[in-house]
Amino acid sequence: MNGFRILPAGDSAFAVEFGDTIDRIVSERVLTLAQLIERAHLSGVLETIPTFRSLMVAFDPARVAFEALARTVSKLAEPLVAFARDQAPSFREHRCWRAPACYHPDVAPDLEAAAARLGLSMAELAARHAAPSYHVYMLGFLPGQPYLGELPESLALPRRETPRLRVEAGSIGVAMRMTCIFPRATPCGLNVIARTPLPLWNPTQTDGLLLQPGDALRFVPVSLETFESLGNADARASWRWRDDEAAE
Amino acid sequence: MTPALRILSPGPLTTVQDLGRPGHQRLGVPVGGALDPVALRAGNALVGNAPDVGALECVGAGPTLIVEADSVRLALVGGGAPAWRRATADDARETALQPGASFTLRRGERLRIGAIVHGAAYLAVEGGFDIAPVLGSVSTYVRGEIGGFEGRPLRAGDRVPLARAEATPRREREMTMDFLAPADTLRVVEGPQADFFAPEQIEAFHAARYRIGAQWSRMGARLEGPALPPAHGFNIVSDAIVRGSIQIPGSGQPIVLMSEHQTTGGYPKIATVISADLHLLGRLGPGDSVRFARVAMEEAAAARTLLTAELEGLARRTRERPDAVDPFERLFDANLISGVFDAGPSWN
Numbered sequence: 304m305n306g307f308r309i310l311p312a313g314d315s316a317f318a319v320e321f322g323d324t325i326d327r328i329v330s331e332r333v334l335t336l337a338q339l340i341e342r343a344h345l346s347g348v349l350e351t352i353p354t355f356r357s358l359m360v361a362f363d364p365a366r367v368a369f370e371a372l373a374r375t376v377s378k379l380a381e382p383l384v385a386f387a388r389d390q391a392p393s394f395r396e397h398r399c400w401r402a403p404a405c406y407h408p409d410v411a412p413d414l415e416a417a418a419a420r421l422g423l424s425m426a427e428l429a430a431r432h433a434a435p436s437y438h439v440y441m442l443g444f445l446p447g448q449p450y451l452g453e454l455p456e457s458l459a460l461p462r463r464e465t466p467r468l469r470v471e472a473g474s475i476g477v478a479m480r481m482t483c484i485f486p487r488a489t490p491c492g493l494n495v496i497a498r499t500p501l502p503l504w505n506p507t508q509t510d511g512l513l514l515q516p517g518d519a520l521r522f523v524p525v526s527l528e529t530f531e532s533l534g535n536a537d538a539r540a541s542w543r544w545r546d547d548e549a550a551e
Numbered sequence: 552m553t554p555a556l557r558i559l560s561p562g563p564l565t566t567v568q569d570l571g572r573p574g575h576q577r578l579g580v581p582v583g584g585a586l587d588p589v590a591l592r593a594g595n596a597l598v599g600n601a602p603d604v605g606a607l608e609c610v611g612a613g614p615t616l617i618v619e620a621d622s623v624r625l626a627l628v629g630g631g632a633p634a635w636r637r638a639t640a641d642d643a644r645e646t647a648l649q650p651g652a653s654f655t656l657r658r659g660e661r662l663r664i665g666a667i668v669h670g671a672a673y674l675a676v677e678g679g680f681d682i683a684p685v686l687g688s689v690s691t692y693v694r695g696e697i698g699g700f701e702g703r704p705l706r707a708g709d710r711v712p713l714a715r716a717e718a719t720p721r722r723e724r725e726m727t728m729d730f731l732a733p734a735d736t737l738r739v740v741e742g743p744q745a746d747f748f749a750p751e752q753i754e755a756f757h758a759a760r761y762r763i764g765a766q767w768s769r770m771g772a773r774l775e776g777p778a779l780p781p782a783h784g785f786n787i788v789s790d791a792i793v794r795g796s797i798q799i800p801g802s803g804q805p806i807v808l809m810s811e812h813q814t815t816g817g818y819p820k821i822a823t824v825i826s827a828d829l830h831l832l833g834r835l836g837p838g839d840s841v842r843f844a845r846v847a848m849e850e851a852a853a854a855r856t857l858l859t860a861e862l863e864g865l866a867r868r869t870r871e872r873p874d875a876v877d878p879f880e881r882l883f884d885a886n887l888i889s890g891v892f893d894a895g896p897s898w899n
Binding site for chain 2: 312316317368514
């Protein structure tokens with residue numbers, strides 16, 4: 304798909320769909336449109352929800368008609384698809400986060416098996432997983448849960464055949480070309496290869512990884528001792544949360 | 552002690568709910584809020600509250616509670632639930648309460664809410680609860696464990712704090728409840744992935760009656776009826792979900808998403824319940840049957856305008872209640888049917 308489609312989602316929302324695959328260019332278009340809509344302060348728009356493939360626009364039909372808003376949003380979206388794939392301008396703002404990650408079998412139940420399956424040492428797996436700056440495609444499933452990509456091809460694994468009934472909050476999972484952090488304890492089909500001691504989104508506290516769709520995130524390997532000490536809120540004050548000088 | 556309602560027996564799923572917390576779905580936070588926002592608004596109108604004040608939402612059966620405040624004005628609306636008051640623990644006689652009317656209980660009085668016949672019932676309290684909003688709402692987000700009373704359904708022994716220590720001295724109010732009836736047909740517009748289905752599947756979907764399955768939660772309900780496995784694949788890359796989305800996984804059995812739905816999902820969505828009928832979706836529970844009638848977007852918009860006007864007139868529909876002994880109060884007998892509900896695992 305080269306253009307975009309407006310797909311009705313009831314009478315008070317529509318999705319602007321830019322593609323049907325997990326694709327960084329599609330994601331840039333989705334996220335840039337979200338920022339354009341926000342800056343335009345369009346009457347009647349309640350919120351936008353970026354996903355891998357599309358931007359959901361929720362609106363109040365008492366303040367703006369479906370067709371009128373769809374036309375306005377289409378005008379904002381058209382320039383985003385007018386460029387060749389590799390020339391699409393990205394002028395959206397984003398933040399770069401540093402997430403401590405403990406790659407140790409005591410806190411990461413699938414680390415040993417995943418390393419063995421990939422033919423890597425645990426240290427090599429950790430180094431490769433911590434190397435890239437990951438793109439936050441979207442947040443979903445649980446509040447604050449990021450879908451991060453692209454995982455290096457050398458780390459691509461299928462999901463676990465039998466999902467675990469429970470993994471702990473902060474667990475970092477991998478499957479295929481995605482990696483994910485679970486904000487709270489949850490059943491999980493991903494391979495858990497590390498764990499972060501930092502809380503993710505939590506409405507009642509101000510520290511933590513307050514990720515937004517489109518942010519960047521890097522994992523910083525830490526020892527089991529550092530992992531344990533960062534579990535303490537006072538110790539977290541010393542952690543450097545952001546890495547914005549590394550912004551693209 | 553701070554004024555409160557103390558829960559003696561909680562009912563299967565009693566939570567604090569208001570009109571939800573829109574604006575945070577991009578972070579994965581569902582809007583949530585009352586399953587039947589029209590009933591919530593009616594309850595608030597009867598006790599003199601603003602429409603968006605939080606109330607107790609009861610599903611399956613209501614709680615039994617005791618008043619630990621000088622007095623409190625309450626109204627029970629929706630779900631066809633009966634309720635009784637009892638002056639003291641030793642008092643053998645329970646008095647049935649008139650549905651659709653406010654009433655005032657004094658310290659030590661007990662309220663027992665019976666079986667919810669359909670969907671959800673709302674116990675509105677004058678002044679609301681003394682609960683700190685989370686992201687602008689006191690709604691309980693059960694799966695995310697935020698909002699409401701400690702982020703969870705109520706349990707026996709909970710003291711739910713009241714914002715007011717006593718009821719305002721005034722006559723009670725009542726309203727006719729005809730607009731709170733459940734419906735067995737919901738209007739829908741074509742869904743964002745309708746093109747994943749063959750034309751005859753779309754026809755079959757609209758012609759069929761579906762039964763709300765036992766797998767029901769505030770997130771959504773499985774529908775039992777004709778299986779419609781998407782003709783053009785069922786594993787799509789996740790996109791966003793709205794309340795009222797009807798998605799169909801590979802099994803072909805549709806799932807209709809309700810108030811507390813997750814914000815994103817990866818199944819094709821065949822149709823979306825129109826916004827003017829979302830409160831009717833909240834009135835359906837396991838075992839109820841429903842048909843989805845296709846309408847044009849223009850009809851959906853007109854229905855919404857009509858509902859908005861009705862809701863704005865809600866407070867004017869209430870009137871002072873005559874002081875005479877109410878004939879209704881003798882008509883209700885104890886008839887407790889326990890509902891079986893699953894508020895538990897999700898089906899992502």
